[in-house]
Amino acid sequence: MALSALNSDSNFTNFDQADGETMSDAQTAQTASSAAAARIADAAHTGPMLAADGTPLKKSLNRALRVQKMRALALIAPLLIFVLVTFIAPIADMLFRSVENDIVSETLPRTTTMLSGWGEKGTDIPGEPVFEALYQDMFVAQEAKLHTRLGSRLNYELTGASSLFRKSGRKVQDMGEVYQDQFEDLDGFWKKGENWNSFMASDAWLAAMDGWKKANGPQPRFELRDGIAQTLPATADIYVKYADFIQNVDKANLSKKDPWALVYSSLYRDLSGENGLSSYTGPAAAELAAAATAASTFETVNYTDAFKKIDRDWHKLDIWQTIKVYSPKFTSGYFLNAIDMQKSVDGAEMRPENEQIYGLLFWRTMVMSLTITLSCILLGYPVAWILANLPARTANLLLILVLLPFWTSLLVRTSAWKVMLQQQGVINDTLVWLGIVATDDRLALINNSTGTVIAMTHILLPFMILPMYSVMQTIQPTYLRAAKSLGATNWTAFWRVYFPQSMPGIGAGSILVFILAIGYYITPAIVGGTEGTFISNRIAYHISSSLNWGLGAALGAILLAAVLLLYYAYDKIVGIDNVKLG
Amino acid sequence: MADTKNTDAFVEFERVQKSYDGENLVVKDLNLSLPKGEFLTMLGPSGSGKTTCLMMLAGFETATYGDIRLDGVSINNIPPHKRGIGMVFQNYALFPHMTVAENLSFPLEVRKMGKSEREEKVKRALGMVQMGDFGGRRPAQLSGGQQQRIALARALVFEPELVLMDEPLGALDKQLRETLQFEITKLAHDLGITVVYVTHDQTEALTMSDRVAVFDDGRIQQLAPPDQLYEAPENSFVAQFIGENNTLEGMVKEIKGGVALVQLDSGEIIEAKPINVSKAGERTRVSIRPERVEYNKERMRDGAFTLKAEVLEFIYMGDIFRTRLRVAGTDDFIIKTRNAPDQTRLTPGTQIEIGWLPEDCRALDA
Numbered sequence: 009m010a011l012s013a014l015n016s017d018s019n020f021t022n023f024d025q026a027d028g029e030t031m032s033d034a035q036t037a038q039t040a041s042s043a044a045a046a047r048i049a050d051a052a053h054t055g056p057m058l059a060a061d062g063t064p065l066k067k068s069l070n071r072a073l074r075v076q077k078m079r080a081l082a083l084i085a086p087l088l089i090f091v092l093v094t095f096i097a098p099i100a101d102m103l104f105r106s107v108e109n110d111i112v113s114e115t116l117p118r119t120t121t122m123l124s125g126w127g128e129k130g131t132d133i134p135g136e137p138v139f140e141a142l143y144q145d146m147f148v149a150q151e152a153k154l155h156t157r158l159g160s161r162l163n164y165e166l167t168g169a170s171s172l173f174r175k176s177g178r179k180v181q182d183m184g185e186v187y188q189d190q191f192e193d194l195d196g197f198w199k200k201g202e203n204w205n206s207f208m209a210s211d212a213w214l215a216a217m218d219g220w221k222k223a224n225g226p227q228p229r230f231e232l233r234d235g236i237a238q239t240l241p242a243t244a245d246i247y248v249k250y251a252d253f254i255q256n257v258d259k260a261n262l263s264k265k266d267p268w269a270l271v272y273s274s275l276y277r278d279l280s281g282e283n284g285l286s287s288y289t290g291p292a293a294a295e296l297a298a299a300a301t302a303a304s305t306f307e308t309v310n311y312t313d314a315f316k317k318i319d320r321d322w323h324k325l326d327i328w329q330t331i332k333v334y335s336p337k338f339t340s341g342y343f344l345n346a347i348d349m350q351k352s353v354d355g356a357e358m359r360p361e362n363e364q365i366y367g368l369l370f371w372r373t374m375v376m377s378l379t380i381t382l383s384c385i386l387l388g389y390p391v392a393w394i395l396a397n398l399p400a401r402t403a404n405l406l407l408i409l410v411l412l413p414f415w416t417s418l419l420v421r422t423s424a425w426k427v428m429l430q431q432q433g434v435i436n437d438t439l440v441w442l443g444i445v446a447t448d449d450r451l452a453l454i455n456n457s458t459g460t461v462i463a464m465t466h467i468l469l470p471f472m473i474l475p476m477y478s479v480m481q482t483i484q485p486t487y488l489r490a491a492k493s494l495g496a497t498n499w500t501a502f503w504r505v506y507f508p509q510s511m512p513g514i515g516a517g518s519i520l521v522f523i524l525a526i527g528y529y530i531t532p533a534i535v536g537g538t539e540g541t542f543i544s545n546r547i548a549y550h551i552s553s554s555l556n557w558g559l560g561a562a563l564g565a566i567l568l569a570a571v572l573l574l575y576y577a578y579d580k581i582v583g584i585d586n587v588k589l590g
Numbered sequence: 591m592a593d594t595k596n597t598d599a600f601v602e603f604e605r606v607q608k609s610y611d612g613e614n615l616v617v618k619d620l621n622l623s624l625p626k627g628e629f630l631t632m633l634g635p636s637g638s639g640k641t642t643c644l645m646m647l648a649g650f651e652t653a654t655y656g657d658i659r660l661d662g663v664s665i666n667n668i669p670p671h672k673r674g675i676g677m678v679f680q681n682y683a684l685f686p687h688m689t690v691a692e693n694l695s696f697p698l699e700v701r702k703m704g705k706s707e708r709e710e711k712v713k714r715a716l717g718m719v720q721m722g723d724f725g726g727r728r729p730a731q732l733s734g735g736q737q738q739r740i741a742l743a744r745a746l747v748f749e750p751e752l753v754l755m756d757e758p759l760g761a762l763d764k765q766l767r768e769t770l771q772f773e774i775t776k777l778a779h780d781l782g783i784t785v786v787y788v789t790h791d792q793t794e795a796l797t798m799s800d801r802v803a804v805f806d807d808g809r810i811q812q813l814a815p816p817d818q819l820y821e822a823p824e825n826s827f828v829a830q831f832i833g834e835n836n837t838l839e840g841m842v843k844e845i846k847g848g849v850a851l852v853q854l855d856s857g858e859i860i861e862a863k864p865i866n867v868s869k870a871g872e873r874t875r876v877s878i879r880p881e882r883v884e885y886n887k888e889r890m891r892d893g894a895f896t897l898k899a900e901v902l903e904f905i906y907m908g909d910i911f912r913t914r915l916r917v918a919g920t921d922d923f924i925i926k927t928r929n930a931p932d933q934t935r936l937t938p939g940t941q942i943e944i945g946w947l948p949e950d951c952r953a954l955d956a
Contacts, residue, residue, distance in 0.1 A: 493673075
């Protein structure tokens with residue numbers, strides 16, 4: 009009676025559940041109807057529920073739970089901080105390197121700025137101003153010994169860049185000496201660093217430096233004289249750099265040092281070009297005025313020709329195109345390299361056929377990891393089944409055998425496979441002895457993909473067996489009995505009833521094995537030869553040998569993305585809540 | 591048992607023995623036969639061999655010795671899936687990865703039944719257990735009672751003539767259990783199927799069965815309809831196991847004219863009906879049901895045997911009063927009286943006289 013009365017009431021959104029219960033147990037209909045009555049009371053009460061003191065119930069609940077949450081957070085904090093500092097942050101930093109590219113614009117700031125006006129798609133190399141900027145950048149860079157780093161960086165994109173930069177770094181020092189000599193010949197005043205300081209530096213700094221010794225503490229930071237940046241813009245710009253370098257990198261006394269050749273060429277540039285000297289009345293005004301008059305007769309340097317003299321490569325298009333393409337602070341170049349493409353003036357393009365290697369390596373890594381996962385399933389399933397169906401004592405004993413490989417060093421196990429699989433190894437010897445294989449036709453089981461699959465299947469097998477075992481343990485034998493009592497043969501009972509329930513174990517094992525396999529490094533390196541190596545071996549090569557960390561990071565990021573993608577696909581197809589590790 | 595080798599027997603156990611370890615017999619020389627359509631319950635404490643018997647019948651255990659016949663055919667060597675016996679398990683054993691309808695459809699699919707026929711039968715079976723709307727649900731979405739209904743429907747959907755039930759209501763609460771007891775019995779009788787039901791709950795056994803086989807120590811202690819089992823237990827185990835029972839120990843002094851004189855250990859001599867005592871000098875346990883004992887003189891019937899008693903405890907239980915007495919040296923003599931308006935409530939410490947008819951008092955084995 010109560011049931012039909014409730015059924016006619018359509019106001020209940022929650023009724024479906026109550027319906028189920030009342031249908032099944034007639035006795036509970038009474039309780040269900042009273043519960044429904046309580047719900048009516050709730051429904052009549054509009055707006056949010058309030059706590060006894062009038063605050064919204066949600067807020068009140070949150071406040072009550074906050075202390076608990078904080079306490080829980082405090083408990084996990086040590087591990088969280090440890091993981092963040094030692095694991096997540098370095099990985100994030102490493103992955104950031106796959107797009108980071110500020111080395112070009114930081115080492116060659118003037119050149120990259122000047123290059124923005126250059127048409128990289130044309131056939132002409134950049135003009136004299138760019139070469140002059142290059143001279144300035146290179147001079148500063150070689151003083152700081154940064155030009156070789158940039159050379160190595162650009163060498164990833166253009167072979168020969170490294171030696172070009174090293175060679176140019178050495179010779180660029182001499183380039184501006186023409187001006188230095190002429191200034192010094194004109195007046196001994198220009199030889200001395202302190203004379204330069206007298207008009208470049210502020211009076212306050214000069215006063216502070218007067219009588220300064222190392223023992224007095226840190227050297228007062230160089231300050232530019234007021235107005236000198238307007239009078240001699242190029243010189244002031246370079247002088248600040250020079251002073252900073254001497255004070256902070258060389259750690260030398262600025263007043264005892266004589267300026268770089270670059271400072272002289274900058275001064276020449278100021279004196280011969282636009283300057284505010286006519287209104288200048290500060291220190292050394294006379295010397296500057298004299299120099300300005302003399303400068304018009306100075307012998308000049310053509311930087312375009314000077315660089316050509318260092319190396320003819322500076323007059324080729326490709327080095328300039330490379331510098332221009334890689335001048336932005338962030339680049340997709342590493343990622344393009346990682347997928348066998350390259351960045352050129354026309355945008356991204358495929359590398360020539362004979363330079364393509366990463367696509368193949370990614371594909372091979374995926375296929376072989378799948379093969380390994382599949383062999384682990386095939387070999388592990390029966391073992392897990394036996395373990396799950398044995399009495400606990402025997403099962404534990406056998407489980408130790410399964411776990412035994414875990415207690416042996418990975419390197420030892422892999423090396424053991426080397427002994428087993430080689431052409432004169434145990435397995436081939438046995439096959440020859442049995443007459444299955446001819447002596448001169450021994451199987452190639454190692455230094456190829458076969459070796460990698462065999463060794464890695466063995467090494468990863470426990471990761472497959474353990475989750476399968478723990479899932480199978482929870483499948484009650486009554487399910488099989490029930491299936492048989494319903495008329496299913498042994499095979500049908502297994503396939504329709506047992507196997508589907510063991511799927512979560514297979515799923516968990518497969519994810520574990522596949523993800524481990526995809527990033528495996530030591531075993532493929534030892535038994536894989538050339539055709540059995542994985543992408544991880546290439547990543548390791550770039551991190552530790554070629555030192556192209558950006559490319560290594562890009563390859564790693566792609567691998568990570570592939571794993572996440574597969575994980576996502578697995579979640580969509582099988583459902584991640586179907587995965588049980590125990 | 592008298593009815594072994596019965597020609598119209600549907601299920602027969604003949605001299606069946608079962609041992610797991612080769613040293614101890616779990617089932618000792620079991621002889622049992624039941625006709626078609628009977629509801630037989632195997633009742634006994636745990637470890638008494640009742641579940642083993644059921645598993646041998648289902649085919650999950652093999653008999654160490656003896657013959658099990660179904661419809662006259664020995665099934666010892668027939669694998670379980672070919673026996674065509676429906677089975678309901680204690681934990682329901684519904685396949686968790688299939689919906690209710692798929693669960694029910696499973697036995698039909700393995701029998702290669704057509705789709706429309708399958709759907710028809712599944713629908714009918716669900717209707718039978720009043721779960722028609724639940725075909726699309728997963729077992730985990732159902733309550734225990736609902737799961738057991740589905741398990742029942744699944745055991746019945748392929749129309750077996752014999753259905754085995756292994757403590758199917760063990761995990762349910764009392765109210766639900768009683769509803770389902772009634773439903774299962776009704777369904778079994780309506781469908782005319784033979785049911786072998788295993789339980790350790792005596793109320794369940796008494797209310798549901800046509801006959802009850804009381805198991806203990808690998809043997810059937812008594813096989814009888816519920817009323818006989820309760821009122822005429824054949825040995826002291828059955829008397830103790832079924833219902834509440836008062837036991838007085840003593841020695842047979844004399845048997846004559848269908849009445850045994852028993853001298854209790856405390857010295858009193860009482861009259862009892864000899865059941866499995868045959869001669870004077872035997873030790874015996876005299877069994878009297880608590881509700882057959884009377885203390886109200888006005889209600890005491892003629893020929894009642896009386897004995898002195900002291901009231902120790904009075905428990906008010908609503909419909910009945912339960913009084914614990916000290917009688918003939920024992921402290922746990924219970925009497926039950928109906929809560930009637932004229933009933934006196936005994937106070938502890940009072941001395942009373944209790945009495946019973948000699949035929950309600952059975953002298954059983956010691």
